Amino acid sequence: MTKRFAALGMMLAGALTLAACDAIPGMGGGEAALDIPEIAPGELSEATMKDVTRLLSSDAFEGRMPGTPGEEKTIALLTERFKAAGLQPGNGESWVQEVPLVEITGRNYAPLTITGKGGTQSFAFGKDWVGVTYREEAKTTLKDSELVFVGYGINAPERGWNDYAGLDVKGKTVVILVNDPDWQSEGLEGTFNGKAMTYYGRWTYKYEEAARQGAAGALIVHDTAPASYGWNVVESSWTGPQAYAQRGDNAPPLTQMNGWIQKDAARKVLEAAGQDLDALTKAAQQKGFKPVPLGLTAATSFESTFRSFVSHNVIGILPGSEAPEEYVLHTAHWDHLGRCTPAPDGDDICNGAVDNATGTAALVALAEAHAKAGPPRRSLVFLAVTAEESGLLGATYYAQNPIFPLAQTVGGINMDAFQMAGRAKDVTVVGPGKSQLDLFLDAALKADGRAATPNPKPEAGYYYRSDHFAFAKLGVPMLYIDGGEDLIEGGREAGAKIAADYTENRYHGPKDEFDENWDWSGVMADLQLFFRIGRMMATSSSWPNWNEGDEFKAIRDQSCAASAKGC
Structure with missing residues (x-):
């Protein structure tokens, strides 16, 4: 379950208001x-x-x-x-x-290191970040990959929205916010259906789009409210064996590594770039947002074993x-x-x-x-x-x-x-x-x-x-x-x-x-x-x-x- 239980404990105070703004069956x-x-x-x-x-x-x-x-x-x-x-x-x-299916199990994770003019920060796997590869490669190495903040990581031409506009992310690692830009709206009107999440807000879409853009890595900033589940869920779900559909010919492109980073860790990364997470988040919610190169590089490595099975x-x-x-x-x-x-x-x-x-x-x-x-x-x-x-x-x-x-x-x-x-x-x-x-x-x-x-x-x-x-x-x-x-x-x-x-x-x-x-x-x-x-x-x-x-x-x-x- 990927799921709604995580929200129920937070829903009590707003339940009656939300009941008024969501659609009613039979309409x-x-x-x-x-x-x-x-x-x-x-x-x-x-x-x-x-x-x-x-x-x-x-x-x-x-x-x-x-x-x-x-x-x-x-x-x-x-x-x-x-x-x-x-x-x-x-x-x-x-x-x-x-x-x-194919099962990919990562092991021997190096820390995620972020390097800039002010020095190097090191973040522990599991505690601060998690990551996997969808590629069937024995060794994944992300080295000196430039970090770029791309807001919500959405490219939606029909909605006049492109967080990758004018940006070449080939070989780079994109930092992405969870959910979509208007998730904090009171009602259901807005570019991305207001309070109601669209598919553009799902992590699956964000990784797919990052891969289409040619990114080497993608890191989603975890935040409990817009994700609707805590870091414990991310850690348990994204560590250990991971199963994927076997890829056929002409399959879509893949990043080297997809992962999540704790909000506090992400805040430290952005501070090293002279940026503020809250200010960038607010900017990313506005139409016409432009991606922000951070002047930092990311590096990590891990090994993977594979098992194809039915x-x-x-x-x-x-x-x-x-x-x-x-x-x-x-x-x-x-x-x-x-x-x-x-x-x-x-x-x-x-x-x-x-x-x-x-x-x-x-x-x-x-x-x-x-x-x-x-x-x-x-x-x-x-x-x-x-x-x-x-x-x-x-x-x-x-x-x-x-x-x-x-x-x-x-x-x-x-x-x-x-x-x-x-x-x-x-x-x-x-x-x-x-x-x-x-x-x-x-x-x-x-x-x-x-x-x-x-x-x-x-x-x-x-x-x-x-x-x-x-x-x-x-x-x-x-x-x-x-x-x-x-x-x-x-x-x-x-x-x-x-x-x-x-x-x-x-x-x-x-x-x-x-x-x-x-x-x-x-x-x-x-x-x-x-x-x-x-x-x-x-x-x-x-x-x-x-x-x-x-x-x-x-x-x-x-x-x-x-x-x-x-x-």
């Missing part, structure tokens, strides 16, 4: 034409949720890192449970789709009774971080119980419930994807190599980390107002007597940070719904406290472990909601689309126009 056009049937509650098993979550997050699965024995155990368990639930193999006669997406299907070639998708990622930075007690297994053994267990529980209810009109697909923690690699591979054509995929629901907070009066909708799937959500919420709370922190860009995004950017309408914030016992204050505790003490760390004392009532209520929505889509005859003006509508329309079947 899209064409509502009257949609066929949204009523659906009876499903027979959902809390025992299944507990059993599968407990097993997947046990030490025996070693943190479910792709390409390890933990993956083998995960694939075997999911295959067994999908089959027992009543599903059929989703890839012909196979339960899996192969996903070719990971797997697990796919089960419940064929439809009348329109089996129309598909409704349920997704969750089965992977986690494997062995990671040890806790004070020496525990180094990131078990990923909440993130995302719970979501993976939900696939099994939903499969059981739908099978018991009998095949709906359309086919239901249950897809457990690999390598989400490495950058949505399994979901992206499936979306680019779909077993079931995307033009024949009605839409889907993504499940990523259920909150163990008890029942809530609401659910949190990440990316509300984007598609007509909101209308299915509205109907399901009404049936359950609950409400929708818009994403409380749109500047975090959560819609671009989990597996549904891989499908959305290729046109498939996708819902991303998280647990509610207004708890029946304790309200929003209690919800924020529980979320903050998870973020600070367990998220992406060794203490995200199964707890026999968890309260599953809220999870099961959310699961019932997902059952209703999936069943509605699978029973309906409608093809919901993205709302007018959404960035994904054009590609969906193009996909539909080219298809003789489906939408």
